[in-house]
Amino acid sequence: MDIIENLKKVRKQKPLIHHITNWVTIYDCANVVRVTGGLPVMAHAPEEVEQMTSISGALVLNIGTLTVDLVKSMILAGRKANEKNIPVILDIVGAGATDLRTGKANEILDSVNVSILKGNSSEIGTIAGARAETKGVEAISVEGDLTEIAKKLAREKNLTVVITGREDIISNGRDIYTCKNGHPMMGSFVGSGCIVSSVIGTFTAVEKDYALSSANALCFFGIAGEIAARTAKGPYSYKVILMDEIFNIDENKIRKMTRLVKIE
Amino acid sequence: MDIIENLKKVRKQKPLIHHITNWVTIYDCANVVRVTGGLPVMAHAPEEVEQMTSISGALVLNIGTLTVDLVKSMILAGRKANEKNIPVILDIVGAGATDLRTGKANEILDSVNVSILKGNSSEIGTIAGARAETKGVEAISVEGDLTEIAKKLAREKNLTVVITGREDIISNGRDIYTCKNGHPMMGSFVGSGCIVSSVIGTFTAVEKDYALSSANALCFFGIAGEIAARTAKGPYSYKVILMDEIFNIDENKIRKMTRLVKIE
């Protein structure tokens, strides 16, 4: 299923994407689902997360402003998703920056069958046991070859690994994709990493090959980001144009601009 | 009191509108009060909600990302509002989607004299005991005539019911208004439902006839939404223009464009 088919299926099925996420980018995460074509819902009370997940097409977990209680809700929702065979996307924002973040990322991975583990290079590096430095929520450095890290971690944990960066790397331990779409302006505002996890969740709700759906989502978002950069005047107008562009995106642009490569 | 008079009174008195709301649309809810002409305040700690409500002109409750503790604060604030004769607006986001949401909506209604109960068709239908389906926070279906549901529920609960949709329906059990202002682009981004509850709160803080103030607020917001649609390029530029337009709105536009009908 290529990007266009994946997008069309989203717009036809309008999957509900349940988020337990952070308080910084929660609004944009909800909206990016909407403009892509799905229906977002944000719900974190332990009393309702299982029921909300049960009626959803995907579950997106994000530890950007985690608390111990919030992670408990994530695990409850994640286990219900496993039971119902609903894909779980985990964005490990800030793993490596504090022991709480690293520890809770690992606790979720130990407690839930995560479908897609997503982070920047130092966040994924931290989980993979590589020497890595995360400053707040920013990747500073990581030792080792990212493609190898992704592939090995994917095999070990039996999931799809997504490493975002100038070039995104996606691996399920067997297939490896790279996506070169995107633009430096995507890093000029806060939250493009969180937002793309929501796009991944939306594409994944309608496509069983999670490495492929992730690669499709990353390229789709990156293409919109390239188009937005043509007319934006700064980070905030950029985000406005980016979200409008996702809503309006046409197939021809996607066809011409996609830089998705299956390298293995 | 017509829309223009109601708006002028808001801009003269600058009522404080206390919100206990959700973490997704909290920013836009605060801002829509400001651009309409009131002063927003968001405060949810149980230790301060009563005191904050006491100095406010209206209280807006919204269960969009509810927790059990947050609802406790809502009830504390609501009871204080009742004691002080301050109107209470309750937006039952997602009622019907989970038992927690339906149950807590009913608990608030049982504990507080709510002035205006607001939701989309399936949320209100759920509370009215109709067969209804809510997908996340989206109305999917409801059985029965919405005008009848609104009128009957308003009588039963002794409050004003607002059902938002392509055509908004407002009833206090005696009067019935419909507002046909609005534009499909209002549903292209997340939160127009939450935002309009804050506009209702702002209009209601200065007008004792709650059905009328609600109808005025809905048409006012809908008119701005129609104007914004003329120049927007997508959902995010739409919201920017919409909020600017509310700030700048002139009386002539309101006069010409209002589609408010008192049908009973």
Added chain:
Amino acid sequence: MDIIENLKKVRKQKPLIHHITNWVTIYDCANVVRVTGGLPVMAHAPEEVEQMTSISGALVLNIGTLTVDLVKSMILAGRKANEKNIPVILDIVGAGATDLRTGKANEILDSVNVSILKGNSSEIGTIAGARAETKGVEAISVEGDLTEIAKKLAREKNLTVVITGREDIISNGRDIYTCKNGHPMMGSFVGSGCIVSSVIGTFTAVEKDYALSSANALCFFGIAGEIAARTAKGPYSYKVILMDEIFNIDENKIRKMTRLVKIE
């Protein structure tokens, strides 16, 4: 160190600015750090705030949507900042409006060596013991000369006081600065007060003279606000342009437009 030098140092060092803040303006607070040139991080779990502060260049505390637990995290982080000699900025949003806000502002001041205490006239007046009225988060009135209040409170508490308003006043008890940059449109949307505290935190992370870094930050933000007002059509387009402008701001504009005066 003048504004331009201060800004250049921010952009070179990219300090991490740890926030424990409110849920209304958290997104814009994070972004303003980014567009100014720093790295924002928002983290409030008591288990991680000390570690996050330890790797940061400044700590920004904001009581806009405080809870008792959130203030506990603020005090933990603040004490760690003191231990590590990292500047602490405290924005006392709504002090005077409720006993909780006034009480918790004082509790933080008693528990942590705050470097910069920032508020509007009635918030600072409340802490200084002047007769003052705060309506929600809005300054209504305060008795006494603001420059004297700032200077005296700064001496008493051994910190820098920032009073924002049409003219900003900054004093460390010895030096007094005023900044006349800014534009009325900065008050047309919610959160310019919170945002400027994050800019102060960012400038202060790289400049040891906190009164000067605060004055630099206020003028820098005010200049961007003046430029944005030239082309904005309303509050939301204003904010978009303002944030873009901070990202793009050039030295010549700063040089020509600065209205920073050291009055003592």
